[in-house]
Amino acid sequence: MSLDPPTHLASLQNNIRQRPIPWDGQVRAGTLTEEQLAKIKAVERVKRDARREIVEADLDGYRILFVSEEDKPSVLEMAGKRPEVVQYILVLLKDLLDAVPSLPKALFKNGDPYKHFLPLLAHSSNAEDPIPLLTSTVLTSLMASTRDESDATVHKALPHLFSYLSSLTKNADPGLQDIGVLEYSSLLYGSVSRKQFWAQRSETVAPLVQILMTACGVGNGESNASLWSGTATGVSKGLDGSLSGGVGLQLLYHVLLVLWQLSFEAEEVGDELNEEYDIVLLYTQLLRLSPKEKTTRLLVSTLNNLLRTNQTTLLPQAVLVRLPALLQNLSTRQLTDPDLQEELTALREMLDDYTKTKTTFDEYVAEVISGHLRWSPPHRSTVFWAENARKIIDHENGAVLRKLAEIMAKPWDNDKAVLAIACNDVGALVKEVPEKRGTLEKLGLKTRVMQLMGEADENVRWESLRALGGWLKYSFENNDK
Known part of the structure; x- marks a missing residue:
């Protein structure tokens, strides 16, 4: 269960990298300047280490190339009407952000690097349009690598990016869903971004919960009554490695990873998370169906975070959905993950202490x-x-x-x-x-x-x-x- 780029995204980026662009003609047409072209050509066909040396030697020049400065427009501004050039620049910038650690912070030199990127998120409502998708990868890389918590990021760019990513998680294409979920994970690097994620929960959290409900056999639009009545279906043993409802194991793992990250804000979000999404019930059912130790560990760890910080309200829920008996059964299995064993022991002890005094x-x-x-x-x-x-x-x-x-x-x-x-x-x-x-x-x-x-x-x-x-x-x- 790696966090490598999804196949869909990697394939798209590779195709764009290899696509020939008549750069000289673009200069003559005014799509970009000779100076901008020189900077692009200096880094587009070289190895990663050489690329880093070139950019680090001219950080200001590459900052201006991508985010502009005063009377020097960025290449994205100039190439706005040429989608093939915009796509290429976005892929190149993502490569440079990954290869040159000093570049992301350099882009923040003038405070707000997002001016020419945010409109690209709304470039088209067509899910097949690569420009919004590629823009989201650039913004995610920029925010995650700098862990920036400035007003420009948290109150301006991040809400727009979360809204766009939510459209991916609601898409019927599992590949696009996985891209959206993985980018969420990269962005939940601290309390500030996690709280913003929660503030937009109708967009961000709700579709992820629906994916988990689908994995339990509860279809879109249905209530969780089948979970309460214990009639939810189990794991599909099909050859596709999917749970019930066709949710792939990789997507399941990534969704659980995001909600585990959110659970570090359990003191603030735990009660509402359970009240709005029946999360204790849902996670208990997922724990029954969990096909891998890695998914089981995330489920147990998330429950630990939620129950430990909301004992008065959530421990009764855990008993109600028969979590203690399930954990007892789980502890008899031959578990090889020491982190899972430790989390499981902690959760069992917490519930045992609670149930000893309850009538x-x-x-x-x-x-x-x-x-x-x-x-x-x-x-x-x-x-x-x-x-x-x-x-x-x-x-x-x-x-x-x-x-x-x-x-x-x-x-x-x-x-x-x-x-x-x-x-x-x-x-x-x-x-x-x-x-x-x-x-x-x-x-x-x-x-x-x-x-x-x-x-x-x-x-x-x-x-x-x-x-x-x-x-x-x-x-x-x-x-x-």
Whole structure:
């Protein structure tokens, strides 16, 4: 699982390098100057070491060649109407940025080197146009090699670049997806860039999560109900080395790498990452399916980062999705990666310490607070409700009831079982603590139960009828008295 340039990109760059350009004719046409041509020719057909010596001997000259200065326009400005020249210059610049360590910082001499690059990201909306793609590689190399955190980079160039890369990750072509994901990885070099990445999460994080959902067998546009119900499909054993949904192992690894980098901001993003994307559930399912130790290590390490810094909110989630049992099973395998073994031990110990002090009541509360219900043991246990119904109603001034009402208010079109479970729980509360019916009614729970009697789903209708039966029973008894 190397981080070498994807085949698609390497092939494109090689083709452009080998493409003959009639440079003398371009000079005569005013596409570039004699001086610019001399600088290009000095470095275009020489070895890497010689290239570095030439550029380092004339850093100012090559800076001006690519980013301009006062009355000296850059070659990109002059060649703007000649796409074949622009493509060649972008490939050449990327090669020079990689070969000459001093060049990237030199381009920042006047503060903002992005003036002539950012418009190229919007050169065309056609995914086949190489200019935006090649521009993204230049900008990524420039930012990553300098680790620049100036205002010009963070607040001007980086948001535009993230937006462009998000279009690649949403493309149907796995090759373009992989380019976008790898460039993300190069850009998440520090806290500032990671926070900007998170600030644009609807563009950046959401498509990556969808790739992971696809790998778990949950199609685009579907909810994660299949993950909660445990019906997600497993690893495909096809010859293409893909997971379910056709996600290649290399793309999977690179997506996990990016989200692992983001997890170093877990204190700031962890709760919302789980609330918006069910990341603990998703990673637990991916851990079940993980085909390689390298992907398993990234999954375990990311969970470690998230759970360690958000223990109050995320450890209950981890127990709810049965992560401890999965880790126990994983620890029995013959793992060869010492880093994975260390991360796995740390994660298991953290969860063991947490579960030692937690009760079934704590697990139930965690499930409700998660916003998603499943048929876990407490729901059908008469003993559980007899012992805990009043405690549930009183917990944190009715916080659990309010969350239950919030869950029931949603339609749950892709997972009607949630509504059936919620009706079951409301019925159990009415049965065990009938004097609190008024409290439940004020939250709209009785009204919602009555509405659900008209649901198309048979299980929802049945559970809503049972719940309403409890209300009617106590109403009749009071009338008799």
